[in-house]
Amino acid sequence: MSKLLADIKSPQDIKSFNVRQMEQLAQEIRTEIIEAVSNQGGHLSSSLGVVELTLALHKIFDCPFDKLVWDVGHQTYAHKMITGRLKDFATLRQYGGLSGFPNPDESPYDVFRAGHSSTSISAALGLAKARDIQKKDYQVVAVIGDGSMTGGMAFEALNHAGHTNSNIIVVLNDNEMSISPNVGALSSYLNRIRTDSHYHKVKQDIEYLLLKIPAIGQRVAKAAERVKDSMKYFLVSGMLFEELGFTYLGPVDGHNFESLSEVLEQAKKLEGPVLVHTLTTKGKGYMYAEAHPDDYHGVGPFSIEDGRSLKKASRPSYTQVFGDTLVKLGAENEKLVAITAAMTANTGLKAFSREFPERFFDVGIAEQHAVTLAAGLAAGGLQPVVTIYSTFLQRAYDQIVHDVCLQNLPVTFAIDRGGLVGEDGATHHGVFDGSYLRHIPNMVIMAPKDENELRHMMKTAISYNGPAAVRYPRGSGVGVSIDENLQILPLGKGEILRQGRQIALLAVGSMVQTALEAADILHQCGISATVANARFVKPLDKQLIESLAQKHEFLFTLEEQTVIGGFGSGVLELLAQEDAPMCPCYPIGIPDRFVEHGKTELLKQEVGLLPGQIVERIKELMARRKDLGKKTFGCVAGR
Numbered sequence: 001m002s003k004l005l006a007d008i009k010s011p012q013d014i015k016s017f018n019v020r021q022m023e024q025l026a027q028e029i030r031t032e033i034i035e036a037v038s039n040q041g042g043h044l045s046s047s048l049g050v051v052e053l054t055l056a057l058h059k060i061f062d063c064p065f066d067k068l069v070w071d072v073g074h075q076t077y078a079h080k081m082i083t084g085r086l087k088d089f090a091t092l093r094q095y096g097g098l099s100g101f102p103n104p105d106e107s108p109y110d111v112f113r114a115g116h117s118s119t120s121i122s123a124a125l126g127l128a129k130a131r132d133i134q135k136k137d138y139q140v141v142a143v144i145g146d147g148s149m150t151g152g153m154a155f156e157a158l159n160h161a162g163h164t165n166s167n168i169i170v171v172l173n174d175n176e177m178s179i180s181p182n183v184g185a186l187s188s189y190l191n192r193i194r195t196d197s198h199y200h201k202v203k204q205d206i207e208y209l210l211l212k213i214p215a216i217g218q219r220v221a222k223a224a225e226r227v228k229d230s231m232k233y234f235l236v237s238g239m240l241f242e243e244l245g246f247t248y249l250g251p252v253d254g255h256n257f258e259s260l261s262e263v264l265e266q267a268k269k270l271e272g273p274v275l276v277h278t279l280t281t282k283g284k285g286y287m288y289a290e291a292h293p294d295d296y297h298g299v300g301p302f303s304i305e306d307g308r309s310l311k312k313a314s315r316p317s318y319t320q321v322f323g324d325t326l327v328k329l330g331a332e333n334e335k336l337v338a339i340t341a342a343m344t345a346n347t348g349l350k351a352f353s354r355e356f357p358e359r360f361f362d363v364g365i366a367e368q369h370a371v372t373l374a375a376g377l378a379a380g381g382l383q384p385v386v387t388i389y390s391t392f393l394q395r396a397y398d399q400i401v402h403d404v405c406l407q408n409l410p411v412t413f414a415i416d417r418g419g420l421v422g423e424d425g426a427t428h429h430g431v432f433d434g435s436y437l438r439h440i441p442n443m444v445i446m447a448p449k450d451e452n453e454l455r456h457m458m459k460t461a462i463s464y465n466g467p468a469a470v471r472y473p474r475g476s477g478v479g480v481s482i483d484e485n486l487q488i489l490p491l492g493k494g495e496i497l498r499q500g501r502q503i504a505l506l507a508v509g510s511m512v513q514t515a516l517e518a519a520d521i522l523h524q525c526g527i528s529a530t531v532a533n534a535r536f537v538k539p540l541d542k543q544l545i546e547s548l549a550q551k552h553e554f555l556f557t558l559e560e561q562t563v564i565g566g567f568g569s570g571v572l573e574l575l576a577q578e579d580a581p582m583c584p585c586y587p588i589g590i591p592d593r594f595v596e597h598g599k600t601e602l603l604k605q606e607v608g609l610l611p612g613q614i615v616e617r618i619k620e621l622m623a624r625r626k627d628l629g630k631k632t633f634g635c636v637a638g639r
Helices: 019-040 045-049 051-060 077-091 120-133 152-164 185-193 199-211 217-223 225-235 257-269 287-291 318-332 350-355 367-379 390-405 433-438 451-463 511-524 542-551 567-576 600-607 611-626
Strands: 067-070 140-145 168-174 247-253 273-279 336-340 360-362 383-389 412-416 444-446 468-471 495-498 503-507 529-533 536-538 554-562 585-590
Touching: 019 045, 019 051, 019 077, 019 257, 045 051, 051 077, 051 140, 051 168, 051 257, 067 120, 120 140, 120 152, 120 168, 152 168, 168 257, 247 257, 257 273, 318 336, 318 350, 318 412, 318 451, 336 367, 350 360, 367 383, 367 390, 383 390, 383 451, 390 412, 390 433, 412 451, 433 444, 433 468, 433 536, 433 554, 433 567, 444 451, 451 468, 495 511, 503 511, 503 542, 511 529, 511 554, 511 611, 529 542, 536 567, 542 554, 542 567, 554 567, 554 611, 567 585, 585 611
Parallel strands: 067 140, 140 168, 168 273, 247 273, 336 360, 336 383, 383 412, 412 468, 444 468, 503 529, 503 554, 554 585
Antiparallel strands: 444 536, 495 529
């Protein structure tokens, strides 16, 4: 069998393909996706599920003239392959290579950058209105999954699109499975209408027959509107999308080219907003992903033959330690409840959900609701823990401010993936939470130096009678021993880990270990460094910071988040208010720019957060301040 994929340079190359060729191309694309992801990891299930849909969209529409907007974007691997990026596909999610998400800087076929869910309809409607205002005539298509449809923003956009009556096509990719099983009334609604494919044919046949009646046809058709409405509600319970102003087409088999082509061609010809409902299988074409789509949503390298992960056994991850700790705390405290936004397994809450199902809430992809739900639970006398990735918690900022902190409610935020997260890139790095939480009154923020301290911080946060956040990084813990008994840490108090004479390194969270390694290198250079673990981003340990600033020649703060508005900024603000003589203080962290994708170690190197780079930075700042040359320090930093 000839290879078709190798000759595809753009979507124009598939315009003349027949059904047999399209099916062959789909199989070749799936093989390529499986091989690539098995080598380097990535989002497997979602990309495998939309191969036929992707090809059908590019066959029917004329991209990039027509605008194709992907929701979340982790299902765009087939899209990337047939839009001129096949030769670079092996670099997917690698440093300097292709992004795992749509990226306009990468290709004109990527119309809108995505990484968070429920945004595609809003973006597509904006493109449609821009088209209308400028009197252009391109088509705009938004592709959104049923999981993303649980996000309120999607319905805000649907409501607006129906109101404006602009020409826009929304393709609902309904695979019955987001990262966690879909929850709520919308999921139940979609389940009901999946089998009601005859509704539109019946409606159109009735209208056609009525209009054929001479003289009175139109009047009868108009009088029959209520009858048709009754039939609509009888055949399809709710008809949610039509009530929002959309013409509803489907459901259609999302793996059948003929059916897809027919319904997409029909959608192109209709005026006003159209919703095309497609049914797909997540993980299609790879039996392990089909059987366990949530396990293969985002994967590391794996064996194609048996589906097993190729990751070597390592230390427990921060996420695992958090999950185990929450189960322990839940057993001790019947008021403790846990909330996630469609990330049960990924945030370590599977065990808690099994042990305490009545005290566990998966709200779907609805971070704003998750936070205000937690506020209501706290107001009702419970102690909620909201577990969300740092990057996704950004979406609930207003709820954190008004619904939790303004009322000073005892809600604990377990912020996973705090810091650089690697191959998912700029949309997923958790580097802003310290800044967007630190300035909110009543908020307490902690960051553990290791997995054992994480356990104590969770105990501390839940025991605190107010809002508290614990941020911790992605990946394995440091490997320290775990205390059996949990302790409540003194609020706003840090600790000295290593005593030195010349300079002080005040680090928080993941950078504490880096600070200790940097201190070892500095010692070899003849520079004696004190290392302190701040523990708290807020409140700061005023006594510790003043002591460090008074007893050392230089003070350096270290954090794995943006330096603007973060931990280091807080230390500078504190020192600026003191009258006593203080040494110079320099914040070291992530600079004021977005960091793209790649292995975490490479990204830390890019922004200068490896121990050796920090040493060189310290030496440079000390030399500048003292007006000394670098030759004063006679060593070369390590890593």
